[in-house]
Amino acid sequence: xxxxxxxxxxxxxxxxxxxxxxxxxxxxxxxxxxxxxxxxxxxxxxxxxxxxxxxxxxxxxxxxxxxxxxxxxxxxxxxxxxxxxxxxxxxxxxxxxxxxxxxxxxxxxxxxxxxxxxxxxxxxxxxxxxxxxxxxxxxxxxxxxxxxxxxxxxxxxxxxxxxxxxxxxxxxxxxxxxxxxxxxxxxxxxxxxxxxxxxxxxxxxxxxxxxxxxxxxxxxxxxxxxxxxxxxxxxxxxxxxxxxxxxxxxx
Amino acid sequence: xxxxxxxxxxxxxxxxxxxxxxxxxxxxxxxxxxxxxxxxxxxxxxxxxxxxxxxxxxxxxxxxxxxxxxxxxxxxxxxxxxxxxxxxxxxxxxxxxxxxxxxxxxxxxxxxxxxxxxxxxxxxxxxxxxxxxxxxxxxxxxxxxxxxxxxxxxxxxxxxxxxxxxxxxxxxxxxxxxxxxxxxxxxxxxxxxxxxxxx
Numbered sequence: 033x034x035x036x037x038x039x040x041x042x043x044x045x046x047x048x049x050x051x052x053x054x055x056x057x058x059x060x061x062x063x064x065x066x067x068x069x070x071x072x073x074x075x076x077x078x079x080x081x082x083x084x085x086x087x088x089x090x091x092x093x094x095x096x097x098x099x100x101x102x103x104x105x106x107x108x109x110x111x112x113x114x115x116x117x118x119x120x121x122x123x124x125x126x127x128x129x130x131x132x133x134x135x136x137x138x139x140x141x142x143x144x145x146x147x148x149x150x151x152x153x154x155x156x157x158x159x160x161x162x163x164x165x166x167x168x169x170x171x172x173x174x175x176x177x178x179x180x181x182x183x184x185x186x187x188x189x190x191x192x193x194x195x196x197x198x199x200x201x202x203x204x205x206x207x208x209x210x211x212x213x214x215x216x217x218x219x220x221x222x223x224x225x226x227x228x229x230x231x232x233x234x235x236x237x238x239x240x241x242x243x244x245x246x247x248x249x250x251x252x253x254x255x256x257x258x259x260x261x262x263x264x265x266x267x268x269x270x271x272x273x274x275x276x277x278x279x280x281x282x283x
Numbered sequence: 284x285x286x287x288x289x290x291x292x293x294x295x296x297x298x299x300x301x302x303x304x305x306x307x308x309x310x311x312x313x314x315x316x317x318x319x320x321x322x323x324x325x326x327x328x329x330x331x332x333x334x335x336x337x338x339x340x341x342x343x344x345x346x347x348x349x350x351x352x353x354x355x356x357x358x359x360x361x362x363x364x365x366x367x368x369x370x371x372x373x374x375x376x377x378x379x380x381x382x383x384x385x386x387x388x389x390x391x392x393x394x395x396x397x398x399x400x401x402x403x404x405x406x407x408x409x410x411x412x413x414x415x416x417x418x419x420x421x422x423x424x425x426x427x428x429x430x431x432x433x434x435x436x437x438x439x440x441x442x443x444x445x446x447x448x449x450x451x452x453x454x455x456x457x458x459x460x461x462x463x464x465x466x467x468x469x470x471x472x473x474x475x476x477x478x479x480x481x482x
Contacts, residue, residue, distance in 0.1 A: 033402065033443065034398070034400040034401065037400050077401055077423075099296075106469050106472065107423065108423055108467045125294055128294070152330060153329055154397065155397045156329070198397055227395055228396070228399075229399050252395070252400060282421040
């Protein structure tokens with residue numbers, strides 16, 4: 033049995049970890065190397081780094097950081113933010129990233145997914161989608177959820193996987209940083225739509241929300257940021273709770 | 284000295300970082316004759332079977348690897364590198380593997396593909412890169428194809444997903460292959476690399 037994965041997410045700005053609520057009001061949340069190593073030691077199955085500046089000028093800074101991270105991390109990690117081409121992805125992979133997250137660029141140019149899958153294999157390609165509920169329908173948002181696209185979430189994940197995505201990172205802007213729990217309904221719909229693994233993100237307030245996620249949906253992984261950054265809980269505490277609830281985890 | 288074969292298929296950095304963390308000495312092997320300077324050979328690889336097999340063949344590395352393997356030098360293939368130990372792959376019917384272990388690479392039959400994440404691995408009693416007596420450890424996987432050796436005795440470990448049980452490590456004398464990523468499997472993975480360095 034594949035275990036359900038717990039993935040701390042680190043938003044990176046410059047050389048620091050930052051965290052906001054619903055992508056706004058970013059505040060400092062520590063040193064990436066120190067945090068990443070701590071999460072690995074605490075049983076994180078994987079880490080997710082998101083470059084929230086994603087500006088061209090700061091790219092060398094990010095690549096240098098990824099290289100330093102890869103020296104100390106012996107668990108897989110993905111890097112997203114600002115990836116628009118095979119060349120962008122290649123730089124990150126060469127610096128040590130295991131997977132590449134794409135979001136806005138894939139919505140604007142869906143062919144990017146196929147190009148990445150052809151170049152590196154689909155297991156490298158994570159399609160990250162930010163969703164928003166509008167009049168009872170889940171839509172895809174872009175540009176850090178500042179813009180609403182005309183794409184429906186379920187149509188987009190189906191197309192994304194057909195084009196080459198090997199994993200879906202499903203984020204919900206309405207629950208991001210709010211700590212009221214994952215959107216179970218949407219998560220289950222996405223799991224039922226595609227055959228690739230689905231990572232649920234947005235809304236974890238504590239271990240109980242991961243228990244809810246994994247006992248009530250087929251999500252393969254759960255991602256969270258704030259609750260790990262501020263010490264509300266740890267990956268290993270979440271996994272203890274999951275094991276107690278009968279969910280298979282790596283402990 | 285472990286020779287890490289660099290043939291343009293994927294990320295060597297994670298593997299060499301893991302060897303560094305274990306204080307194991309290693310060097311890149313880019314030309315066939317450089318294999319002679321190394322006591323052990325590690326063949327990494329991610330991506331497509333055809334591309335990797337083609338690059339190994341074109342550079343003369345295939346023949347050189349087959350030669351050192353015949354002489355008894357320990358060789359470890361990781362992920363796609365493990366698949367290359369076999370003769371052929373369903374991923375690329377026209378491509379030829381190293382053929383160091385009889386059998387071919389087949390597509391996974393699991394419900395979710397790729398098989399991605401951490402899974403428990405059950406080693407065979409004869410598996411030399413694992414502690415068969417310990418609680419079966421978890422390793423990190425990211426793949427859609429698996430090795431299917433002809434001989435059951437060449438299966439060094441198996442795992443189960445979606446009620447499918449499949450081979451995730453191969454072993455034949457001095458030839459080893461692991462489908463998971465030891466360099467990304469925390470302590471359990473580093474243990475496998477350490478055992479290879481002393482086998």
